[in-house]
Amino acid sequence: MKRLIRKFMRGKKAQKIYRIIFKIVGLLPKKHNLVIFESFHGKQYSDSPRAIYEYMKKHHPEARLIWSVDRRYTRLFEELNLPFVQRFTPKWFWLMPRAQYWVNNVRLPNWLPKPKKTQYIQTWHGTPLKRLGTDIEEVRMPGTTTEKYKRNFVNEAKNWDYLVSPNAYSTEIFKRAFDYKGHMIESGYPRNDxxxxxxxxxxxxxxxxxxxxxxxxxxxxxxxxxxxxxxxxxxxxxxxxxxxxxxxxxxxxxxxxxxxxxxxxxxxxxxxxxxxxxxxxxxxxxxxxxxxxxxxxxxxxxxxxxxxxxxxxxxxxxxxxxxxxxxxxxxxxxxxxxxxxxxxxxxxxxxxxxxxxxxxxxxxxxxxxxxxxxxxxxxxxxxxxxxxxxxxxx
CATH class of the missing domain: 3.40.50.12580 (CDP-glycerol glycerophosphotransferase, C-terminal domain)
Incomplete structure (x- = not known):
């Protein structure tokens, strides 16, 4: 029964329902100073989102900081005594669309619409050696095609209000490979602090x-x-x-x-x-x-x-x-x-x-x-x- 429920929750019908719920809740007033963090699809407490979280916890006590976590990794966050909400639960659907800020280092699900007044800070997760996004000539990953992969990447990047870059070399590549036209923060990577x-x-x-x-x-x-x-x-x-x-x-x-x-x-x-x-x-x-x-x-x-x-x-x-x-x-x-x-x-x-x-x-x-x-x-x-x-x- 659990497997059947999870299968349904990952299916296209469920995603359409998620999208509708997310849009409706996203119309409600924003929770001022609420920041939702996520690292590698909610599986880790790591990378630049972690560094930003630790800085804000120390220097901005007025902010409400919460991690979005995959259900299989909640024990880690419990052990570390970190504030979190499990992804795709009713509480998550109540908090995520109303957050003032999102801080993430990978792409979010394709079905997830960003509310207009939410600020999305994309830290990404590395200086590029390998070709990225639209620069990849032929995508060989499972479950997608080259055209679909590139289209999804560009659509996701349109939601980013800020993109963190570690150097001028990366800035140039990110703008082209993600077709990104938003605000670039060329600062070095917070994770390297x-x-x-x-x-x-x-x-x-x-x-x-x-x-x-x-x-x-x-x-x-x-x-x-x-x-x-x-x-x-x-x-x-x-x-x-x-x-x-x-x-x-x-x-x-x-x-x-x-x-x-x-x-x-x-x-x-x-x-x-x-x-x-x-x-x-x-x-x-x-x-x-x-x-x-x-x-x-x-x-x-x-x-x-x-x-x-x-x-x-x-x-x-x-x-x-x-x-x-x-x-x-x-x-x-x-x-x-x-x-x-x-x-x-x-x-x-x-x-x-x-x-x-x-x-x-x-x-x-x-x-x-x-x-x-x-x-x-x-x-x-x-x-x-x-x-x-x-x-x-x-």
Missing amino acids: FLINHTKNDVDTIKKQLNIPADKKVILYAPTWRDDEYYRVGQYKFDIKLDLHKLKSTIGDDYVILLRMHYLIAENIELSSFEGFAYDVSNHLDIRELYVISDMLITDYSSVFFDYANLRRPMIFYVYDLEKYKDQLRGFYFNLEENAPGPLTRTTDEVLKEIQEYAEQDEPAEHFEQFYKKFCYLEDGRSAEQVVNTFYKK
Whole structure:
């Protein structure tokens, strides 16, 4: 019975009813200073919405701050003692359309109409390497077509009153890829304030929480998803190509490795044979905490390396499928082979070689300073303040 109810609630008939309810409630007077936050479809307390929430909680006690949460993730918000409302419940339908502000980092459901007097602050969730929105030539994701995907993206962007950009490079791409004509807040990403402002005590506390040995160096492996490898809509496959056995036998005395899968990846990683060396931190509260405890990042085409660069620490790019990803799946906005702020590798042996070289020199790659000046120049630890001062009116 529960499955049948959920199936109906996700269907087109239910969405038409939702839309009508939302429009009617949205005509009622706004709840002044009510801010509704959502991160990654209500699944996380993280990213720039979290940074904005924490800033507002500290500096604007008059504001009413509430999180919109997926029903499967409410326990997390209960444990953190955060104010929240479960998505698509009667209370949510009463609060969401009447909120003065929405702060979100991904797209909202297509059926959801934004009330005229609601201010929608879209923080987005990364500096773009991969092509976005209307810039994607052919969409290979499940449950959509290229035309439909682009149309939905543009329609969503019309609802945004403010769009946060981390740098001038992103501003140019966002305007074109989202066909965005609203107010751009070019401020750096609020989520990166923690990278600038964190302390040694923060690092020690996080390592202790994760039971990471204090005498080991930490490598963070954070790959992205592949558009054409999936189980169903919103759930993507991922096969770890790194040889963890070889990594453990070669560097296990000195390092541990943290595996952080993208939130769209559905795999459960089996690491029982790598106890004490490899840790699955895919469900850790916020990746920003993993950044600051890591001595090195391994990634591929994920935007995480733009953020991690703020720490000025070594990065390795494990891009075993570079040609396919670049030429068939997405395409890039800049030449990764020429401009990556770290070496490109295609095998586990090449990754190990670069790890060992970094251990000897412990400094960023050749192109790092040029990269840093182009993408990180706005990150001063006060981005959340700038964003809030722009959109929030008491």
